[in-house]
Amino acid sequence: GAVVSQHPSWVICKSGTSVKIECRSLDFQATTMFWYRQFPKQSLMLMATSNEGSKATYEQGVEKDKFLINHASLTLSTLTVTSAHPEDSSFYICSARWDPRPYEQYFGPGTRLTVT
């Protein structure tokens, strides 16, 4: 099956610093990648959609200058949380697809971000 990886799986950073999370599609070329945020015992909230080589489309209420997304290749997307604060602590999950059918979207294992 299609495999999506994320790195790191867990990161702790100090308030005010930036942290980068990588999302890779390991065995397929992803034309579209998505970034989600999930708070404890809550559902996935879509943050942004990115297409390879294009600027990301952010959901309403998501600060694009704070959450920088780069989809540099068909197998790699990165999310950079700039000037992180404790309220940015969350579980970040990416997903990827090559097929526009909604069920053909494969999720990564997630990255736990803790900002101290």
Add this chain to the structure above:
Amino acid sequence: QKEVEQDPGPLSVPEGAIVSLNCTYSNSAFQYFMWYRQYSRKGPELLMYTYSSGNKEDGRFTAQVDKSSKYISLFIRDSQPSDSATYLCAMSSAAGNKLTFGGGTRVLVKP
């Protein structure tokens, strides 16, 4: 009001019982209906999908969609402790469109 509503649970059942999960939604444009399983601190894993109305069965899992009532269900037969997880429903109006998730139902299957 959220577009997709899902009882958060937890839903606790004995091993071997049938697990019954459901979601209601308000957007009549939704055409694709998915169920995902998510273990703690892991990404969601697709269990089943249905397009439009009807039933679909895959092994121990059965998905039902009633578009007239805007109600979808997932049944898990012969539940196992390994089925203990959070189950998320997700919907989309068309190919290429984003997924809208329910809040998830936590299920605990006790040996």
